[in-house]
Amino acid sequence: MGFKKGLSTLLFAVPVVFGLVPPQKRATCPDGVNSAANAECCSLFQVRDDLLNNLFENQCGDEAHAALRLVFHDAIGFDPKAGGGGADGSIAIFNATELTFPANAGIDDVLDVVGPFLQKWEHVISPGDFIQLAGVLSLVNCPGAPKVKFAIGRPQPKAASPPDLVPNPFDSVPTILSRFGSVGFSPEEVVALLASHSAAGADDVDPSIPGTPFDSTPAVFDTQFFVDVQMRGTIFTGTGGNQGEVESSIQGTLRLQSDHELARDSATSCIWQSFVNNQAKVQSEFGAALFKLSLLGQNSASLIDCSDVIPQPLPFTGSVTIPPGFTHSDVEQACATSPFPNLPIQPGPPLVVPPIPQA
Numbered sequence: 001m002g003f004k005k006g007l008s009t010l011l012f013a014v015p016v017v018f019g020l021v022p023p024q025k026r027a028t029c030p031d032g033v034n035s036a037a038n039a040e041c042c043s044l045f046q047v048r049d050d051l052l053n054n055l056f057e058n059q060c061g062d063e064a065h066a067a068l069r070l071v072f073h074d075a076i077g078f079d080p081k082a083g084g085g086g087a088d089g090s091i092a093i094f095n096a097t098e099l100t101f102p103a104n105a106g107i108d109d110v111l112d113v114v115g116p117f118l119q120k121w122e123h124v125i126s127p128g129d130f131i132q133l134a135g136v137l138s139l140v141n142c143p144g145a146p147k148v149k150f151a152i153g154r155p156q157p158k159a160a161s162p163p164d165l166v167p168n169p170f171d172s173v174p175t176i177l178s179r180f181g182s183v184g185f186s187p188e189e190v191v192a193l194l195a196s197h198s199a200a201g202a203d204d205v206d207p208s209i210p211g212t213p214f215d216s217t218p219a220v221f222d223t224q225f226f227v228d229v230q231m232r233g234t235i236f237t238g239t240g241g242n243q244g245e246v247e248s249s250i251q252g253t254l255r256l257q258s259d260h261e262l263a264r265d266s267a268t269s270c271i272w273q274s275f276v277n278n279q280a281k282v283q284s285e286f287g288a289a290l291f292k293l294s295l296l297g298q299n300s301a302s303l304i305d306c307s308d309v310i311p312q313p314l315p316f317t318g319s320v321t322i323p324p325g326f327t328h329s330d331v332e333q334a335c336a337t338s339p340f341p342n343l344p345i346q347p348g349p350p351l352v353v354p355p356i357p358q359a
């Protein structure tokens with residue numbers, strides 16, 4: 001204690017004293033620029049920079065959304081009874097099988113975008129690790145997203161995932177909760193994971209309107225998604241009547257039936273509401289749940305922490321509101337034990353949210 005105190009006063013006057021402190025475990029990488037607690041992480045900085053600059057183009061756009069969705073569709077392919085390798089990269093390597101699963105609709109487009117980078121770096125990082133790296137990095141340019149832990153060491157995938165493990169947007173709340181429950185996720189963790197739909201949209205639910213966002217701010221990882229889905233549904237942005245879709249409230253957005261029901265079911269409605277306007281809660285719980293997802297089917301004891309490679313995502317500076325043109329009475333409040341947060345009403349004409357530009 002006394003040593004630390006003395007050191008900091010010394011540091012102020014004589015910075016060179018720093019060189020006398022015994023070297024820490026942290027290794028400087030051969031590139032001379034980066035450092036990591038574990039030298040095995042050093043080769044990943046070049047992959048990181050390539051993904052941030054050339055795949056995501058430093059944006060929270062379609063490519064970022066695609067990479068985040070891929071984490072889920074790879075990892076959830078695991079079941080204690082049916083088997084599967086979970087977060088093993090099988091969705092990319094055994095795409096010929098996994099893309100035939102109906103719940104993986106649209107993952108073909110995701111692999112078209114992310115796949116070439118996975119192949120480019122396959123000599124450096126395994127497919128399972130790559131999908132996690134891309135997913136965690138996809139959040140870096142989404143203001144409000146947490147910095148999610150990242151580890152490497154997943155072996156090559158051995159086989160395709162068994163069918164019927166990925167939830168569908170038309171599944172009931174009990175079905176969704178039991179699928180997640182079978183791999184150790186509580187209802188609280190399920191709802192936390194759905195914060196991902198804050199930076200997301202649909203291409204294939206209504207194929208007439210590709211890139212239709214799930215909330216009014218698809219380039220921001222905020223809790224506006226939890227508000228927008230709680231508003232009474234009255235419109236379809238596209239044709240309507242598609243399987244897995246229900247009426248939305250804001251023009252230009254699309255609402256999944258599963259999100260709508262999770263916001264209203266007595267098992268999850270109060271959890272859903274608890275995320276509204278609570279950025280700190282969504283960050284910590286989503287971050288922890290996404291990391292947990294990345295370990296499904298894997299032996300976490302044999303993984304190496306490479307979180308050093310992940311930059312801190314942009315901060316959230318906006319505010320969460322009742323969207324313009326609506327009032328508090330348009331909130332279809334469902335939680336029986338606490339009132340909906342008293343949000344300010346955003347002034348101005350009703351929004352027409354533009355589609356997400358497609359990759």
Ligand code: HEM
Pocket residue numbers: 062065066068069071072105106167168169170176193194196197199200201202203204205206244256258290
């Ligand atoms: C109940 C569970 C879930 C269901 C039923 C579900 C369903 C869907 C559906 C139907 C789409 C639209 C696909 C399309 O038409 O293009 C979608 C998009 C997306 N989902 Fe989920 N999802 C679930 C959970 C998750 C989880 C846990 C994550 C991430 C950790 C996630 C991340 C995303 C992302 C980022 C997109 C946007 C993809 C893009 O814009 O290209 N979802 N989800």
Ligand SMILES: *[C@@H]1O[C@H](CO)[C@@H](O)[C@H](O)[C@H]1NC(C)=O
Pocket residue numbers: 092093094095096108111112115
């Ligand atoms: C599908 O998998 C095959 C074999 O692993 C691979 O050569 C091909 O590039 C993959 N396609 C996509 C779109 O990832």
